[in-house]
Amino acid sequence: MTATPSQPYSPMVARAQRLPHRSRRRRAGAVTSTLTLMGLPLLAVIALPAAFTGGGTRRWFGGRAESQRAEAQTAKDDAAAAFYELDTAQRDLRISIETIAAVDSSPAARRAVTDFDALGRRIDEVSHQYISAVDAHDLDRDDLEASAAAHARTELTAARTELGRVKQELDRFAEGLGPLLGKAETQLARLAPAVERARQALLAASNALDAARGSGLRADDLATRLAALGPELTRLNQGAGQHGVPQTLERAERVTREAEAVRAEAERLPERAAEIGHRLVSLRTRAQALTTRTEQVEPVLSELRRRFTAACWQDLQHVPDQATESVRQAERKLAEAQAARDEQRWPDATALLSTVRALLNSTDEAVSAAGDRLRQLNAVQKDPQQEIERTRFAIRDAQRLAMAGRNTPEARHARPLDEAVARLERAITTLEGRHPDYWHFLTETEAVRQTVAHVVAQIREERGAGH
Known part of the structure; x- marks a missing residue:
């Protein structure tokens, strides 16, 4: 049995292919030794068949031996087919295992490699059984006895059966590799x-x-x-x-x-370079505008001091100085950002511009606070009732929500609302006298509305959750 060029090399197959030649060499040597011992010359050896057959040639044994030889040969052919089928399946599966091992290092993949190695050892065992059976029986011998042929058939059939059984195990193992192989x-x-x-x-x-x-x-x-x-x-x-x-x-x-x-x-x-250049110009312009606005804070503070109590403006005293310093700091950072832009240090320039923007934002809020304070105090001084009614409306709206569908409100809702009412009344009393603290009044009404808004949100959340 010689492998065709299309078949990949397999040590197991190569060993099987060498067996017939070894068997023939052993048989030829045995015949030569026997004839030499008999002391017959070569010509006599050639003439022996004719002497025994009366001038013709025929096998020494009859039909039963030939029948057993044919059955043994069939068993040998079947075992050889099973052997090559198993070898081919093992080689194909080895490619799959190598694919999985190259891609997947999971426990399942490692277990598959280990199981394949164990199957390989099982395949070696049954292959050895097959090769030994082939090596032990020369079915081409002229003097093959019927009993020897029957024994050869039995061993070769057993080898074929084991080869088929292991092939089934290999097929089942291959089916189980589907997910791993697909992933790989x-x-x-x-x-x-x-x-x-x-x-x-x-x-x-x-x-x-x-x-x-x-x-x-x-x-x-x-x-x-x-x-x-x-x-x-x-x-x-x-x-x-x-x-x-x-x-x-x-x-x-x-x-x-x-x-x-x-x-x-x-x-x-x-685009980034152009954007940084644009931001430099924009922030520089904004810093200049804030410098002008900062100069206007002092007149606003003067009016607050003249018309309202110290509690209404004391927290704003630091605004002019802080705003001036913040603008100066922003201008220094702008100069650093310009240098970073010129040196094409884009991350540094971007970070510096973000710092400048934060400084200018906080300065803008502080400068605006003075003017906003004056407007709020002017409004409440002119008509405090508007602020009072706005706060009372918020409280009444929350109270109606707390009573909706109930005879009495929940204590955790009613208590903060009752406290809000009392707090509002106390704030109103601060407006009495010659020098009312309008800012305290405004901060108190704002705090009352925040408390009420918190209660309303709590009620809606609880009812939305089905409580």
Whole structure:
């Protein structure tokens, strides 16, 4: 039995293919030794068949021996077919196992490799049984006895049966590998496209960086980030065989993400430079406007001092000085941001501009607070009743909600509402006398409305939850 060029090499098959030649050599040697012992010359040896057959040739044994020989030969052919079928299945399954082992390191995958090794040892055992049976019986002997042929058939049939049984075990094992193999093949199918995407992303990032530099922008930080991906590309080119499929997939995806980030930033760099320049101009203009507004705070404070009690304006005394200092600090940060912009240190410039904006926002709120305070105090001095009615309406609305569908409100709702009523009445009394504390009145009414709003939210939340 000679393997065709299309069949892959298998040590088990090669061993089986050598057996007939060894059997023939042993048989020829035995015949030669026997004739030599008899002391017959070669010509006499050639003439022996004719002497015994009366001039013709025939086998020494009759029909029963030939029938047993044929049955034994059939058993041998069937065992050989089973042997090659098992060997082919084992080789095919080994490819699947190697695929799983290359991709998957989970406990299930490791267990599959171990189980396949155990099956391999079982296959070696039954293959040895088959090869031994073939090696033990020469069915081409002219003097093969019927009993020897029957014995050969029995052993070869038993070998074929064991080969078939192990083949069934191998088939069942292969069926159980379906999910693992599917997962592994999916990852392998992702591998080549993922690596190619990484290469293309790196190329796109390099082209975008070249374009940014061509417009006069250095982009040193982006160039450093892109250069750091060079060793990763080398590892990708070395392949999954050296670094493993899961690791190569993860590396390809990470390189793609980082390269795409570099490309996006490089493409946006001219726009970012223009945006930073625009923000510098805008914030510088805003700082100048705040300087003018800060100068107007002092006249507002003078009017507050002249018309209202100290409690109404004392917390605003520090606003002019603090606003002036905040604007100065913002202007220093603007100068630093301009230097960072000129040196193309884009992250530094962006961070400094964010600091400037925060400083100007807080200054704007402080400067606005003085004017807002004067407007509020003017309104409540002219008509405090409007503020009172606004607060009472909020309380009554909450009380109606607390009583909805009930004869008496829940204590946890009624108590804070009753306290809100009493607090409002106390605030109203602060308006009596020659120098009413309007600011205390306003802060108290605001606090009462916040308490009432909290109770309303609590009631709605509880009823929405079905309580």
